[in-house]
Amino acid sequence: MRELQRLQMGAGNKTLSKATAVVKSLRTPKANLGKIEFLACVTAFLLMLLTIFGTSRRQLNNQRLRSLLWAAYTLTSYLIVYTLGLMTEASFQNELLPVWAIFLMIFFGSSDSYSVHSLEDCERWKNYVWQYAIEITGVAFLFVMSGITLPMISVLILCLIVPLKAFRRAASLKIASGYGRQMTTKLIADYMSTEHRSEGDLDPSQMRGYKYVVRVGNINTLSLKMFKERQAAARWEAPDYGKPLEITDRVVTIEKVWKCQGWLLRSGGGDKDSKLKDICLSFSFCKLLRIKFSDYSLTKQAHQKAWKLIQHLYAEENGSERLFRIVELELSFLFDIFYTKYPTIFQRFGWKIKVIELLLLVIGVPVTIGLCFPWYDSNGPQDEVQLATAGGLSIDFLVTILILLIFTCGELIQCFYMAVSDWAKVSLLCKYVRTNWWQENRWMEKLIGLICRTQLTEPWERKLHQFSLLESYDYTPPRWLYNIFTDFFMDPIRDGQTQSPPAELVREVKEAVFRSLMSNPGPLQNGEVSLIRNEVAHMLSWTLGLKTQTQVIIVWHIATSIFEHEAPTTDPSSNSHFLVATNLSKYLAYLVAFYPKLLPDHPYDSEYIFDGIVIEARHLLKGCKTLEERIKKLNKIGKTMDDNTCKVIIQGVQLGQQLLDVENEPNFVWKVLAEFWAELMVYVAPSNNAIAQAQHLAMGGEFVTHLWALVSHAGIEREPPDVDVTHFC
Structure with missing residues (x-):
C-alpha cells in the first residue's frame, strides 16, 4: 500500500513539474513575442471583418451577424490596448515591434463603415480621444526605447496615417453625439x-x-x-x-x-x-x-x-x-x-484627406516591405529575440507582410465602397448641378451616371418579420442560456418569444399602407375609419376601446389567425387582401413581442401585457399541440365565456367568431381586415422616441421606421384619446 502511495505521489510530482515547465515556457521572451504577433494578426483580421460586413447589419436583420460584429468591434479595442501593453513592457528587443505598434494605432481608427456599434458609443467620444492620446504616448515611448533602426524609418510614412484615422473617427463620433447633432443641424433648422x-x-x-x-x-x-x-x-x-x-x-x-x-x-x-x-x-x-x-x-x-x-x-x-x-x-x-x-x-476637405491616406498607403507599404526585407533577409541582428520556421524563414517578417496585406486590402475595399456609396453619388450630382462644363461633357455624364446607378446591395432587408401568438406561446427558451444570472450579460428572451419565418415586403403591403396614409381625412384613428367605410363598425368597433394598443393589436391578431384557419383562401399569393392582412397582423404582433419601444404604449406596459397573455394562453390551451387543436378549443371556450370577459385571448376569439358570422363572402372580410391593419399600421407609426428608431437602424431596420420618417416630414401625430378608457379592460 505504501509503495502504491509513493508511486502515486511520484506521478503527481511529475505532472506538477511538467505543468510548471509549460507555464515557464509560456513566459519566455520567444513565447511573449509569439503572443504579440498572434494578437496583432487577430486584430488585423477582426478589422477586415468589420470592413467587409460593416454595413451588412442594416441590410440583414440577423442576430448572429450582429453578435459577431459586436464581438469583433469590442475585442479589437481591447486587443489593441493589451498588445500595446505587452510591447511596451517586453523584456526583449525586436526591431519590428514599433512597426506593429503603428499598425495597431491605425487599426484603432476602426473601419470607415463601422465607426461605432451603438448610439451610446457616440456619447463617449471624449473617452476615445483620451484613450488615443494615452496609447500614442505609449507608442512614442516604444519608439524612443527601440532607437533609430531601418524598419522604424520605413514605417514613418505610415505613421502619418495614424492621426488622420483617429481624428476622423473622433469627428464622426462627435457629429453623431447629442451635442454634435444639435451643432450640425442648427444651420438647417x-x-x-x-x-x-x-x-x-x-x-x-x-x-x-x-x-x-x-x-x-x-x-x-x-x-x-x-x-x-x-x-x-x-x-x-x-x-x-x-x-x-x-x-x-x-x-x-x-x-x-x-x-x-x-x-x-x-x-x-x-x-x-x-x-x-x-x-x-x-x-x-x-x-x-x-x-x-x-x-x-x-x-x-x-x-x-x-x-x-x-x-x-x-x-x-x-x-x-x-x-x-x-x-x-x-x-x-x-x-x-x-x-x-x-x-x-464627404465634408469639406474630407475626401482630400482620404486621398492623402491613399497616397501614403501607396508609398508607405512598398517602402516598408523594401526596407524591412533586407533587414530580416538574414534573420536580422543576432542579439534580438526572433521567431523563425524550421527552414530558417523569419516568422516576424511573414507577420509584418500579412498585416500589411490585410491593411492594404481593407483600405482598397473601403475606397471602393466609398466611391460607389450614396454619399459619393450626392456629391457628384451636386457638383454636376453647379458645374456647367460637366453638363456639356458627355464622357463625364456617362461616368457619373455609371457610378450613380451602381448599387451593390439593397439599402435594407425589405422583409416583414412575423410572430404568431397561437403558434409560439408555448415556446420556452433554454434555461441554461437565459436565466436570472445571464440577464446581466445579454438581452433576455421571454416565454413565448420566438419568431415565425419572415415574409417579403411585397408591393401589395406597401400600397395598402400608403393608400391608408394618403386617404386619411383627419386625425389618425386606430382602425375605426376603415371599419366605418366597410359598414362593420357597429359590429367590431368595441375592440378599439381597449385600454392599450397592445391589447387591440393582440385581439385583432388572434381574430385574424382564427379567420385564416377557418376560412382559408384558395390562392393566397393572388389574394392581395389576404397578403396584407396576414403579413401586417403578424408584423405588428412581432413588434409587440420583440420591439415595443416602436409602438404607442409604454414599453414595459407592453412587455407586462404580453407576458400575461402568454400565461393566459398556456392556461387555456394546456395540452393542445397543434394549431388546429388550439383553434378548435378556443372556439369551444369562446362560446361558453361571458361577453364581458377581460381576457385578451377570449376577446380575440369572440372577434374571430364575429368575423366568421359576417354574411358576405370571405373575400369581403379579408378586405375589412386588410384595410384595418393598414390603418392601424399608420396609426402606430408616429413616435416621439426618435432615438429608438435610430437604434433599430443598426438592427436591419423596420418597416414602421419607414412610415415614421414619412409621417415625421408631414407632421402627422396621434391625438390623445378624448374619452376615458380606464373602465375598459
Missing part, C-alpha cells in the same frame, strides 16, 4: 424655420418653391467669433440670433436639381425614372429628419409643404414604390450619419 415663406407658387412636379438644401458649398455662415467681433465694433445689431444661410450658387437645393438642364438629370435624357434626382431628394429629406434628433422642430406650415410634396410623389405612376425608395435611401443616409465615418469623409 434655422433655415427651415423660414423656408416655407419662399416667394412664388408651389409646384411639386417641377419642385418649384422647394428650396430644401441638398448640399451647402463653401459659404461663410455667422460664427460665434464673427458675432462677437461685430458686436464689439458696434457696427451691427443682430435682428435675431439665428444662424442664417444665404442661398447662393454654392448651395444646391432640390429646386436647382430639378431645374438642371444637363442631359444626365433631364427626365427625357439620362434620368427617365427620376432615380438620380431622387438620390438628392432623399439626402435633403435626411437633413430634415435630423432636425427631429436635435431637439429642434419645424413649423406647421413647413410640415404642410412637405406633406404636399409627399402626396404628389404618391400620386404619380408607381408612386408607392418610388416613395418607399426615397424613404429607404433617406434612412440609409441616416444610418451612415450615426454609425459610419461617411459624413466626415
Whole structure:
C-alpha cells in the first residue's frame, strides 16, 4: 500500500513539474513575442471583418451577424490596448515591434463603415480621444526605447496615417453625439424655420418653391467669433440670433436639381425614372429628419409643404414604390450619419484627406516591405529575440507582410465602397448641378451616371418579420442560456418569444399602407375609419376601446389567425387582401413581442401585457399541440365565456367568431381586415422616441421606421384619446 502511495505521489510530482515547465515556457521572451504577433494578426483580421460586413447589419436583420460584429468591434479595442501593453513592457528587443505598434494605432481608427456599434458609443467620444492620446504616448515611448533602426524609418510614412484615422473617427463620433447633432443641424433648422415663406407658387412636379438644401458649398455662415467681433465694433445689431444661410450658387437645393438642364438629370435624357434626382431628394429629406434628433422642430406650415410634396410623389405612376425608395435611401443616409465615418469623409476637405491616406498607403507599404526585407533577409541582428520556421524563414517578417496585406486590402475595399456609396453619388450630382462644363461633357455624364446607378446591395432587408401568438406561446427558451444570472450579460428572451419565418415586403403591403396614409381625412384613428367605410363598425368597433394598443393589436391578431384557419383562401399569393392582412397582423404582433419601444404604449406596459397573455394562453390551451387543436378549443371556450370577459385571448376569439358570422363572402372580410391593419399600421407609426428608431437602424431596420420618417416630414401625430378608457379592460 505504501509503495502504491509513493508511486502515486511520484506521478503527481511529475505532472506538477511538467505543468510548471509549460507555464515557464509560456513566459519566455520567444513565447511573449509569439503572443504579440498572434494578437496583432487577430486584430488585423477582426478589422477586415468589420470592413467587409460593416454595413451588412442594416441590410440583414440577423442576430448572429450582429453578435459577431459586436464581438469583433469590442475585442479589437481591447486587443489593441493589451498588445500595446505587452510591447511596451517586453523584456526583449525586436526591431519590428514599433512597426506593429503603428499598425495597431491605425487599426484603432476602426473601419470607415463601422465607426461605432451603438448610439451610446457616440456619447463617449471624449473617452476615445483620451484613450488615443494615452496609447500614442505609449507608442512614442516604444519608439524612443527601440532607437533609430531601418524598419522604424520605413514605417514613418505610415505613421502619418495614424492621426488622420483617429481624428476622423473622433469627428464622426462627435457629429453623431447629442451635442454634435444639435451643432450640425442648427444651420438647417434655422433655415427651415423660414423656408416655407419662399416667394412664388408651389409646384411639386417641377419642385418649384422647394428650396430644401441638398448640399451647402463653401459659404461663410455667422460664427460665434464673427458675432462677437461685430458686436464689439458696434457696427451691427443682430435682428435675431439665428444662424442664417444665404442661398447662393454654392448651395444646391432640390429646386436647382430639378431645374438642371444637363442631359444626365433631364427626365427625357439620362434620368427617365427620376432615380438620380431622387438620390438628392432623399439626402435633403435626411437633413430634415435630423432636425427631429436635435431637439429642434419645424413649423406647421413647413410640415404642410412637405406633406404636399409627399402626396404628389404618391400620386404619380408607381408612386408607392418610388416613395418607399426615397424613404429607404433617406434612412440609409441616416444610418451612415450615426454609425459610419461617411459624413466626415464627404465634408469639406474630407475626401482630400482620404486621398492623402491613399497616397501614403501607396508609398508607405512598398517602402516598408523594401526596407524591412533586407533587414530580416538574414534573420536580422543576432542579439534580438526572433521567431523563425524550421527552414530558417523569419516568422516576424511573414507577420509584418500579412498585416500589411490585410491593411492594404481593407483600405482598397473601403475606397471602393466609398466611391460607389450614396454619399459619393450626392456629391457628384451636386457638383454636376453647379458645374456647367460637366453638363456639356458627355464622357463625364456617362461616368457619373455609371457610378450613380451602381448599387451593390439593397439599402435594407425589405422583409416583414412575423410572430404568431397561437403558434409560439408555448415556446420556452433554454434555461441554461437565459436565466436570472445571464440577464446581466445579454438581452433576455421571454416565454413565448420566438419568431415565425419572415415574409417579403411585397408591393401589395406597401400600397395598402400608403393608400391608408394618403386617404386619411383627419386625425389618425386606430382602425375605426376603415371599419366605418366597410359598414362593420357597429359590429367590431368595441375592440378599439381597449385600454392599450397592445391589447387591440393582440385581439385583432388572434381574430385574424382564427379567420385564416377557418376560412382559408384558395390562392393566397393572388389574394392581395389576404397578403396584407396576414403579413401586417403578424408584423405588428412581432413588434409587440420583440420591439415595443416602436409602438404607442409604454414599453414595459407592453412587455407586462404580453407576458400575461402568454400565461393566459398556456392556461387555456394546456395540452393542445397543434394549431388546429388550439383553434378548435378556443372556439369551444369562446362560446361558453361571458361577453364581458377581460381576457385578451377570449376577446380575440369572440372577434374571430364575429368575423366568421359576417354574411358576405370571405373575400369581403379579408378586405375589412386588410384595410384595418393598414390603418392601424399608420396609426402606430408616429413616435416621439426618435432615438429608438435610430437604434433599430443598426438592427436591419423596420418597416414602421419607414412610415415614421414619412409621417415625421408631414407632421402627422396621434391625438390623445378624448374619452376615458380606464373602465375598459
